[in-house]
Amino acid sequence: MTSTVSRFVLLRATVLAASVASLFGGAAFAGTPQDGGTLTAIVQPEPVTLTSAINTAAPTGFISGNVFDGLVDYDLDLNPKPALAERWEVAPDGLSITFFLRKGVTWHDGHPFTAADVKWTLENVWKTIHPRNQATFGRVTQVDTPDDHTVILRLSEPSLAILSSVNSNGAQVLPKHLYEGTDILNNPYNLKPVGTGAFVFKEWSKGNHLILERNPNYWDKGKPHLDRIVFKVIPDAAARAAALEKGDVQYAVFSPVPLKDAERLGKLPSLKIETRGYEWISPWLFFDLNVDNKYLKDVRVRRAIAHAIDRKAISNIVWYGFAKPAISPVPSTLPAFHDATVPQYEFDVKKAEALLDEAGYKRGPDGVRFALTHDFIPYGDDYKRTGEYLKQALKRVGIEVTIRSQDTAAFTKRVYGDRDFDISSAWFAAFSDPQVGVTRAYWSGWVGKNTPWTNGSGYRNPEVDALIAQAQGQARQEDRIATFKKIQQIVQTDLPSIPLAELKFFSVHAANLKDVVTHGDQIYGSLKDAWFDKAASN
Amino acid sequence: MSIAQSVLPAAEERPVRRGLFARLLRRPSAVAGLALLGAILAMAALADVVYPADPLDMAGTPFLWPGADPDFPLGTDMMGRDIAAGVFHGARVSLLIGGVATLVSLVIGVGVGAIAGFFRGRADHALMHVTELFQTIPPFLFPIVIVAILQPTMTTVVLAIGLTSWPSLARLVRAEVLRLRDGEMVQASIVLGLSDARIILTHVLPNVLAPIVVSASIMVASAILTESSLAFLGLGDPNIVSWGSMVGAGREVLRTDWYVATVPGLAIVAAVLALNLLGDGLNDALDPRQNRR
Numbered sequence: 001m002t003s004t005v006s007r008f009v010l011l012r013a014t015v016l017a018a019s020v021a022s023l024f025g026g027a028a029f030a031g032t033p034q035d036g037g038t039l040t041a042i043v044q045p046e047p048v049t050l051t052s053a054i055n056t057a058a059p060t061g062f063i064s065g066n067v068f069d070g071l072v073d074y075d076l077d078l079n080p081k082p083a084l085a086e087r088w089e090v091a092p093d094g095l096s097i098t099f100f101l102r103k104g105v106t107w108h109d110g111h112p113f114t115a116a117d118v119k120w121t122l123e124n125v126w127k128t129i130h131p132r133n134q135a136t137f138g139r140v141t142q143v144d145t146p147d148d149h150t151v152i153l154r155l156s157e158p159s160l161a162i163l164s165s166v167n168s169n170g171a172q173v174l175p176k177h178l179y180e181g182t183d184i185l186n187n188p189y190n191l192k193p194v195g196t197g198a199f200v201f202k203e204w205s206k207g208n209h210l211i212l213e214r215n216p217n218y219w220d221k222g223k224p225h226l227d228r229i230v231f232k233v234i235p236d237a238a239a240r241a242a243a244l245e246k247g248d249v250q251y252a253v254f255s256p257v258p259l260k261d262a263e264r265l266g267k268l269p270s271l272k273i274e275t276r277g278y279e280w281i282s283p284w285l286f287f288d289l290n291v292d293n294k295y296l297k298d299v300r301v302r303r304a305i306a307h308a309i310d311r312k313a314i315s316n317i318v319w320y321g322f323a324k325p326a327i328s329p330v331p332s333t334l335p336a337f338h339d340a341t342v343p344q345y346e347f348d349v350k351k352a353e354a355l356l357d358e359a360g361y362k363r364g365p366d367g368v369r370f371a372l373t374h375d376f377i378p379y380g381d382d383y384k385r386t387g388e389y390l391k392q393a394l395k396r397v398g399i400e401v402t403i404r405s406q407d408t409a410a411f412t413k414r415v416y417g418d419r420d421f422d423i424s425s426a427w428f429a430a431f432s433d434p435q436v437g438v439t440r441a442y443w444s445g446w447v448g449k450n451t452p453w454t455n456g457s458g459y460r461n462p463e464v465d466a467l468i469a470q471a472q473g474q475a476r477q478e479d480r481i482a483t484f485k486k487i488q489q490i491v492q493t494d495l496p497s498i499p500l501a502e503l504k505f506f507s508v509h510a511a512n513l514k515d516v517v518t519h520g521d522q523i524y525g526s527l528k529d530a531w532f533d534k535a536a537s538n
Numbered sequence: 539m540s541i542a543q544s545v546l547p548a549a550e551e552r553p554v555r556r557g558l559f560a561r562l563l564r565r566p567s568a569v570a571g572l573a574l575l576g577a578i579l580a581m582a583a584l585a586d587v588v589y590p591a592d593p594l595d596m597a598g599t600p601f602l603w604p605g606a607d608p609d610f611p612l613g614t615d616m617m618g619r620d621i622a623a624g625v626f627h628g629a630r631v632s633l634l635i636g637g638v639a640t641l642v643s644l645v646i647g648v649g650v651g652a653i654a655g656f657f658r659g660r661a662d663h664a665l666m667h668v669t670e671l672f673q674t675i676p677p678f679l680f681p682i683v684i685v686a687i688l689q690p691t692m693t694t695v696v697l698a699i700g701l702t703s704w705p706s707l708a709r710l711v712r713a714e715v716l717r718l719r720d721g722e723m724v725q726a727s728i729v730l731g732l733s734d735a736r737i738i739l740t741h742v743l744p745n746v747l748a749p750i751v752v753s754a755s756i757m758v759a760s761a762i763l764t765e766s767s768l769a770f771l772g773l774g775d776p777n778i779v780s781w782g783s784m785v786g787a788g789r790e791v792l793r794t795d796w797y798v799a800t801v802p803g804l805a806i807v808a809a810v811l812a813l814n815l816l817g818d819g820l821n822d823a824l825d826p827r828q829n830r831r
Contacts, residue, residue: 241793317616385617392592404689
C-alpha cells in the first residue's frame with residue numbers, strides 16, 4: 001500500500017489552503033452541472049493492470065475507481081455513503097455485517113450484479129490474493145447470500161475496520177461470471193475491465209493513452225456528466241507542468257509537478273491546486289529511532305531529539321508549507337481516532353540539551369555529545385531535505401548526524417531487515433482506520449522481519465501489542481477509539497518514532513472543471529460528479 | 539658518476555623547467571586561467587574566515603533572491619541556506635575532490651604506463667589489457683555504479699573518479715616511455731648498471747612530465763565535473779556542500795527560483811574554464827617545438 005502509493009512526491013496542504021479550497025470547493029459550486037465534454041487526465045506512472053482488486057498501486061486505483069463501484073464511497077469526512085450497497089447493518093454483537101445491495105445494477109456487459117459477485121470476490125480475491133485485505137477480512141468465516149441482494153458476513157470476532165475499507169479500492173467487486181474458474185491474476189479482463197461504474201473501458205494504447213467512455217446505463221441516474229475520459233501517460237514532470245499550463249490536460253493527481261511549481265501553477269487563473277480527495281489515505285511522515293541503539297534506547301534521548309526538531313519548520317520550509325505538523329501517529333485527518341491530548345514535545349533547544357545532560361551525555365570538548373547516522377527514505381528531494389534539516393537541528397544540541405543515502409531496496413533491508421541504522425525517515429498511509437495503517441508501525445511482531453513499511457524502530461511493548469490485539473476484536477466503535485487513544489498515549493510517551501508532519505498530496509485541475517473532488521477517497525474513486533463549466537472558459 | 543653525468547644529457551628536461559612560469563605568463567589565456575584559479579583557491583582557503591558558520595545551516599529566510607538582503611549577497615536556497623557560503627565552502631570540496639581524485643589516477647596511470655612502457659613484453663600485454671577493459675566502460679557510468687554500490691561518501695566519490703579516469707593517462711605515459719626506452723639516455727643508464735626503478739624515477743619520468751602536467755590539469759577539471767554530475771544525480775555525499783549538490787538541490791525550483799541552481803553552476807563553469815585555460819597554456823609552454831619558434 002504505502003510502497004505503491006508513496007513513490008509519488010507528496011505534498012502538503014496548509015490548513016489555509018485546505019479551508020479555502022473547501023469554502024469554494026463544496027457548496028460554492030452550486031451551479032447546475034452541464035453534460036458533455038472530454039476530460040484529459042494524466043496517469044503517472046502507467047498502470048500495470050486496471051483491476052484494484054489484485055493490485056493496489058496508485059495509478060491502477062486512479063483509473064479503476066471510474067470503472068468499478070465500491071460497496072460504499074467515503075465522503076470528505078470519511079463517513080461511508082451508499083454505493084453498490086444501499087445500506088448496511090452491523091449486528092449488536094459485532095459478529096455479522098449485512099450489506100443490502102442496490103437492485104437493477106448491471107455490469108458493463110449487461111449481466112446483472114448480484115450478491116453472488118460479492119461472495120465470490122470476497123472468498124476468492126479479498127481473502128486470498130488482495131495485498132491488504134487478507135488482514136481486513138481475516139475474521140470472516142462465512143458469507144451468506146439469502147437472496148440476490150443481501151450479503152451477510154459472519155465473523156469469528158468483531159471486525160469494525162471492514163467498514164472503513166469497502167470502497168472500490170479497498171474491496172473491489174469483480175464480475176463472477178468473467179472470473180470464476182479462471183487464473184484470476186492473468187485474467188484478460190484485468191486489462192479490459194468490466195465493472196458497474198460510471199465509465200466503461202474503451203481502449204488502452206500502451207505507453208500512450210487509455211480511454212473510458214460514459215456508461216449510459218449507470219445506476220446513479222443523470223451521471224456521469226462527462227462523455228469520456230482520456231488518461232495520458234507523461235513521464236516527465238516538466239512536460240506535465242507544461243501540458244497543464246497549456247490546457248492540453250485538465251486533471252493530474254498525486255503531486256504531478258515539482259512542489260515549488262505548484263505554487264506558480266496555482267496562481268494561474270486557468271488552474272487550481274486541490275489538496276482534498278486524499279483524506280482516505282491520510283499519510284504521515286515520521287522519524288524512526290532505533291531503540292536498540294546505545295544512545296536511542298534511553299527515552300530521555302528520544303524525547304530530547306523530539307524537542308530539538310521544529311516540526312513547524314519541517315512543514316513550512318522543508319515541505320514548502322504543504323504539510324501540517326503532526327503530534328500523533330494517528331493523523332488529525334482521522335478525527336475520531338486522533339488523540340490531541342498525547343504528550344507534546346514542543347520545539348525547545350534548552351529542554352533538549354537539559355534532557356541530554358540528564359541522560360549523562362555531556363558535550364565533549366568539541367561540543368559534540370555523540371554521533372548518529374540518518375537514512376532517509378529514498379523517495380525524492382523532499383525526504384533528503386528532511387534529513388538535512390535533522391542533521392542541522394541535532395547539531396545545535398550537540399549530536400553529530402551523518403546522512404546516508406541508498407536505493408529503496410537497500411533502505412528497506414537496512415531498516416526493516418538488518419536493523420543497521422540509527423534514525424530513519426518514512427511516510428505511511430494511515431488509511432481511514434488506524435488498524436489498517438498505523439498499528440503496523442508499533443506491533444512487535446514485525447521487528448526485523450524484513451517486511452517493508454512496518455515496525456522500523458524495533459519497539460517492543462507487550463502492553464501495546466495487547467492493546468492492538470484488543471482493538472482488532474472490539475465490537476463497539478467507542479471501545480476501539482478508546483483503545484487506539486490509549487495506544488497513542490503510550491507510544492507518544494515512549495516515543496520510539498517521532499511523528500513529524502501530516503503530508504498531503506495535491507492535484508492540479510483546470511479551473512472550469514467543477515466538482516472534481518467530492519469524496520474523501522476521490523483519488524481512488526469515480527469522476528462521476530465532475531463537469532465542465534462551459535461558460536467559464538479558459 | 540662523472541661518466542654518467544657527461545653521458546646523460548639533462549638538456550632535455552631543462553627547457554621544461556626553466557622559465558616555465560615566465561613563458562606561461564606570456565599567454566593571455568593562461569594568465570586568465572591562473573587568475574581565475576587563484577581566485578577560486580582563495581575562496582577555498584578563506585571559506586572558514588569569511589563564512590565561519592556551517593554552510594548547511596538554515597541561516598535566513600528561504601528563497602531570498604541575490605541582492606535582496608545585504609547579509610546574503612548571493613541569496614538563500616529553499617532551506618534558507620546562504621548560497622554564498624555554500625559557494626565558498628563548495629570550492630573547497632570541489633577542489634579537494636578534483637585534486638585527490640586526480641592524484642589517485644596519476645599514481646595509477648603513471649605507474650601502469652611507466653611499467654608497461656619500460657618493461658614491455660608480458661607486463662605490457664597484461665597491463666594494457668586491463669587498461670582496455672577499463673576503457674570499454676562508458677566513463678561516467680563506472681563512477682555511478684561504484685558510488686551506487688558503495689555508499690556515496692567523500693571517500694567513495696574520490697575513489698570512484700580516481701579509479702576510473704586513469705586509463706587514458708596510462709596509455710599516454712606508456713607511449714612516451716616506449717619512445718624514451720630506446721633512447722641513448724636510458725640505454726646508457728642500463729649499461730651503467732642503474733636499477734630499473736631508479737632509471738624510471740630519475741631519468742624516464744622527468745622527461746614525461748610535460749604531457750602529465752597538461753593532462754593532470756584537465757583531469758582535475760573533469761573530476762570536478764564528474765563529482766558535480768554525481769551530486770546532481772543525488773549520488774554525492776549528502777553531508778557536505780559541493781557545487782554539484784547545490785545545483786542538484788536547485789533543479790526542482792528551476793522554473794521559479796532559477797538562481798539557486800545557476801549561482802553554483804557558474805562556479806563550476808569558472809573552475810572548469812580556469813583549469814582548461816591553464817591546461818592549454820601549459821601545453822603550449824611545455825611544448826619544446828613551440829619554444830624554438
